[in-house]
Amino acid sequence: MCTQALAAHGARVYITGRREEVLKQAVDNYHKHAKGKIIGLQADVTNKADLERIIGKISEKEPNGIQILVNNAGISGPKTEAFSNGHTIDAISGMVNISQNHFAYNASKAAAIHLTKMMACELANSQIRFNSIAPGVFPSAMTAKKGSDDRGKSDISESFDASKYKIPAGRPGRLQEMAASILYLCGKGGQYCDGLVMNVDGGILLTNPSAC
Missing domain, CATH: 3.40.50.720 (NAD(P)-binding Rossmann-like Domain)
Incomplete structure (x- = not known):
């Protein structure tokens, strides 16, 4: 719901999930009608190392930071x-x-x-x-x-x-x-x-x- 709404209005949205196949399916399904972009990053939000890894990746792609x-x-x-x-x-x-x-x-x-x-x-x-x-x-x-x-x-x-x-x-x-x-x-x-x-x-x- 969040991903679709924001991407439909032009936002570049990063989503995370533990299972790579489910994450890919979500990206494939939701990006079709999006004015923005949806990018999947595999991660377990209960794992500190995973969080540090995706924060690093997003920081590289978004040097000016994120808004939401x-x-x-x-x-x-x-x-x-x-x-x-x-x-x-x-x-x-x-x-x-x-x-x-x-x-x-x-x-x-x-x-x-x-x-x-x-x-x-x-x-x-x-x-x-x-x-x-x-x-x-x-x-x-x-x-x-x-x-x-x-x-x-x-x-x-x-x-x-x-x-x-x-x-x-x-x-x-x-x-x-x-x-x-x-x-x-x-x-x-x-x-x-x-x-x-x-x-x-x-x-x-x-x-x-x-x-x-």
Whole structure:
């Protein structure tokens, strides 16, 4: 969603992923309608050496620096014994967040949101804005089931039971709605936003406050 939205509006977007074949597939699928460019860099965001390597590569290609950084490393809800790994991924590199009905997962998302606010506060005079998007249920690789499309995303609009989650909107989110939110925060509309947590969730937090 982030990649498509930004590249469609002319941005040069670097994306990372642990699996080379999945990364290549994403680049091949998304670059077709992009005015900008999509470049894939294989890396594990939980591995410091990998991060240093891709930072070096991007620094060589972008000597003037980058304008936008989207941290959205995601995992589906872990079991309790896997809490440590989930917390590491989301607290350190998660600012675009997805809250689901899992205790460990939600705790890591709360940490990620608080980290966003702390960074906005501590670096308030740096001319860098820190904002967070907290989506509800959207089609993604994390929600993909059997029959997913070639992007690894499943159409959950027909099978999704909105009443189970008591979503006021009565449906899951649409990709274009998330794209518009990304573009808002990265564009002129979000230039006066700092430390913001934007809930793009169809009102799910109104009826599921524990998902915060």
